[in-house]
Amino acid sequence: MMLTKLRKFIVNRQKVSSWHVNHMCSCRTGMILKGLISQAFLRRNYSSLPENDIKSLRSIINPPMTKIRNIGIMAHIDAGKTTTTERILYYSGYTRSLGDVDDGDTVTDFMAQERERGITIQSAAVTFDWKGYRVNLIDTPGHVDFTLEVERCLRVLDGAVAVFDASAGVEAQTLTVWRQADKHHVPRICFLNKMDKTGASFNCAIDSIREKLKTKPLLLQLPIGEAKAFRGLVDVVTMEKVIWTPVSNSDDGKQFVREPLTELNDPELLTEAKEARNALIEQVADLDDEFADLVLGEFIENFDLLPAEKLHPAIRRVTMTQRAVPVLCGSALKNKGVQPLLDAITMYLPSPDERNSEFLQWYKDDLCGLAFKVLHDKQRGPLVFVRIYSGTMKPQSAVHNINGNCTERISRLLLPFADQHIEIPSLTAGNIALAVGLKQTSTGDTIVSSKASALAAARRAGRNEGKIHRKNMETESLLLAGVEIPEPVFFCTIEPPSVGKQPELDRALNCLQREDPSLKVRLDPDSGQTVLCGMGELHIEIINDRIKREYGVETFLGPLQIAYRETILNSGRATDTLDRTLGEKRHSVTVELEVRPCAREKSEVVPVIEYAENIREELLQEFQEAIENGIRSAYLQGPLLGFPVQDVAVTLCSLTLHPGTSTTVVSACVSRCVQKALKKADQQVLEPLMNLEVTVTGDYLSSILADLAQRRGSIQEIQSRQDNKVVVGSVPLAEMMGYSTVLRTLSSGTATFALELSNYQAMNLQDQNALLSRRSGLA
Numbered sequence: 001m002m003l004t005k006l007r008k009f010i011v012n013r014q015k016v017s018s019w020h021v022n023h024m025c026s027c028r029t030g031m032i033l034k035g036l037i038s039q040a041f042l043r044r045n046y047s048s049l050p051e052n053d054i055k056s057l058r059s060i061i062n063p064p065m066t067k068i069r070n071i072g073i074m075a076h077i078d079a080g081k082t083t084t085t086e087r088i089l090y091y092s093g094y095t096r097s098l099g100d101v102d103d104g105d106t107v108t109d110f111m112a113q114e115r116e117r118g119i120t121i122q123s124a125a126v127t128f129d130w131k132g133y134r135v136n137l138i139d140t141p142g143h144v145d146f147t148l149e150v151e152r153c154l155r156v157l158d159g160a161v162a163v164f165d166a167s168a169g170v171e172a173q174t175l176t177v178w179r180q181a182d183k184h185h186v187p188r189i190c191f192l193n194k195m196d197k198t199g200a201s202f203n204c205a206i207d208s209i210r211e212k213l214k215t216k217p218l219l220l221q222l223p224i225g226e227a228k229a230f231r232g233l234v235d236v237v238t239m240e241k242v243i244w245t246p247v248s249n250s251d252d253g254k255q256f257v258r259e260p261l262t263e264l265n266d267p268e269l270l271t272e273a274k275e276a277r278n279a280l281i282e283q284v285a286d287l288d289d290e291f292a293d294l295v296l297g298e299f300i301e302n303f304d305l306l307p308a309e310k311l312h313p314a315i316r317r318v319t320m321t322q323r324a325v326p327v328l329c330g331s332a333l334k335n336k337g338v339q340p341l342l343d344a345i346t347m348y349l350p351s352p353d354e355r356n357s358e359f360l361q362w363y364k365d366d367l368c369g370l371a372f373k374v375l376h377d378k379q380r381g382p383l384v385f386v387r388i389y390s391g392t393m394k395p396q397s398a399v400h401n402i403n404g405n406c407t408e409r410i411s412r413l414l415l416p417f418a419d420q421h422i423e424i425p426s427l428t429a430g431n432i433a434l435a436v437g438l439k440q441t442s443t444g445d446t447i448v449s450s451k452a453s454a455l456a457a458a459r460r461a462g463r464n465e466g467k468i469h470r471k472n473m474e475t476e477s478l479l480l481a482g483v484e485i486p487e488p489v490f491f492c493t494i495e496p497p498s499v500g501k502q503p504e505l506d507r508a509l510n511c512l513q514r515e516d517p518s519l520k521v522r523l524d525p526d527s528g529q530t531v532l533c534g535m536g537e538l539h540i541e542i543i544n545d546r547i548k549r550e551y552g553v554e555t556f557l558g559p560l561q562i563a564y565r566e567t568i569l570n571s572g573r574a575t576d577t578l579d580r581t582l583g584e585k586r587h588s589v590t591v592e593l594e595v596r597p598c599a600r601e602k603s604e605v606v607p608v609i610e611y612a613e614n615i616r617e618e619l620l621q622e623f624q625e626a627i628e629n630g631i632r633s634a635y636l637q638g639p640l641l642g643f644p645v646q647d648v649a650v651t652l653c654s655l656t657l658h659p660g661t662s663t664t665v666v667s668a669c670v671s672r673c674v675q676k677a678l679k680k681a682d683q684q685v686l687e688p689l690m691n692l693e694v695t696v697t698g699d700y701l702s703s704i705l706a707d708l709a710q711r712r713g714s715i716q717e718i719q720s721r722q723d724n725k726v727v728v729g730s731v732p733l734a735e736m737m738g739y740s741t742v743l744r745t746l747s748s749g750t751a752t753f754a755l756e757l758s759n760y761q762a763m764n765l766q767d768q769n770a771l772l773s774r775r776s777g778l779a
């Protein structure tokens, strides 16, 4: 019997490690302290799922694809994603008590650091059932430092819920995440949370969604009361009033009353709701021809006669095609509005088979999945979250990793139910699985059933396009698109307490890198020290913290430094020869090349490579690759300070090769020659320029502006948002070290800020000289 095969065991959350980062800060000292105090509650016990839920597993192990929803929750820091997720798990029966972020006992924020800091650092996947639907929910972090984590999740999601603080409307990070969701064409629903909060305004929040997100909000609900008076909502589609009232001393929001809105029970609200419904019908008819035909044909005289059952599918169509976004409201903290949100998720967001996945035709029924997250569990080793796109995944089976070109064995397969992992015998397409035993798989890898299956799919893909692919192109075409990994902007050295501990540190860094591709680790060629490169101060701080806590290695961090870039202001030309005899063989190459400035749209360390006409035609593929490798390696270390070079084009003017010269010698000579040419040009240091958004109450605005002026900041605009001012501008990263502490002091802990890389800009001569002197130890 299926049930007997289910072995249930508890995951000790503190042993499960994981990862993420970014740079946005909230001044929530009180909350952090509360989190620390609540350490005693960290081991909240979820040892048994309610009996009914265990039974329901029989049906939900492999539900029909149409009944699956892979959903992400995304938002700005503090909008209430974690609180909303907790309520969702509670109402769907997967937890027995309500977790509280402020008490540090939520299910999804399970890393110790998260509980202490009261923030969501890494996204945790949670599976649950709601009214016959299987929902896989990913709680994503709201900090800019963790943008990559958000994007990685968006890649595997079919729909998302954007949670807003109704008193703040659209905030900085929401914009970033919204753009990411646009990029991945993820249909969305908006949830205006915190309707109970002082300053909450449904209309202002809607206006800001319309203006800032440039989208069309579909008002499916109206709030009944705002701020302290918030009691419930009107379902505009069904014209029902939904009220949460405490039942027998319990205020957990499980019970609520849904009743038709009538002239008798609330005439004013009825008029308001009728207007909202008519506007909604017109708006949807404008966006959907099928619905427009229906309305024009049967209901043109009286929209009131249009039944909810006819409106729902039209709303679903415009949501799925991202022509508009349904908006709902509530207060997760006060336990209002979450169940209708769950209904909307199942009703309006797509199932896996409604999303376009072109490559699926090549895999047919063979297994194809994307590893979108790796966690390290001390007992069970790496736990890999896999979104299965086609075929079936089974424990005790081998799978082939296309990126790593290796075959591995899955020992067990788990479903992540709240904070328990349930062992399952198989999982089919559309689901999100947790695979145990994959030791080589990293975040972003594509997993298939075997190498032969990958090749068969490659042949189908090749045939489809009517051309023969080169071997590596075949493989590439079968990879599920990964996530763009942003360049780290901070770095610092990291050392173990003794040389003997270095292997342990290396092992820890290896594991952390598999989890988090935005963490880069390199060896300083001059000092031999290990260097950590990350996305923000918080990123590096958390990595260091995890190495200590989870891997037991005491570490010493060097001072945090900025990742500058270098470029040139005019062209430079150089010639170089490398002539070596190894054994009996002579390797000799002479190169002449020119470097010149070449502005690019994006700040990328990707060289533009050109060839003089006569060279290109005669050049063998292997030598072309050797030349380009040489140029790329020269780009990694600029002539001024050894930072990567950008916005420089290289033209290979001439190349003389002695027959039999190895490609390694060619690469080395080209690399040296590029360095020589760069030195001949006028060089320039580029510094990271950050987009900054500070939200502050009016009283503190002037001191914050004065401080930014001293930081070489430039202010683009100051917006008003409720009682707050939002300062939007840009500032060099070098001036933002320790800004969270300064901001906390300047604003008595009330301000928040978001920082995100804009681009790299030239330093002025004075600052550049000061930097060069500092780096050479002269100042």
Ligand SMILES: Nc1nc2c(ncn2[C@@H]2O[C@H](COP(=O)(O)OP(=O)(O)OP(=O)(O)O)[C@@H](O)[C@H]2O)c(=O)[nH]1
Pocket: 075, 076, 077, 078, 079, 080, 081, 082, 083, 084, 101, 102, 118, 119, 120, 121, 141, 142, 143, 193, 194, 195, 196, 197, 330, 331, 332, 333, 334
């Ligand atoms: N008034 C009010 N406060 C809320 C509501 N929902 C959450 N909060 C509070 O807002 C704060 C942030 O809530 P979280 O759920 O941690 O928000 P988050 O979006 O997960 O935050 P990060 O993980 O740090 O990005 C906490 O103090 C919550 O108690 C709500 O509906 N109303």
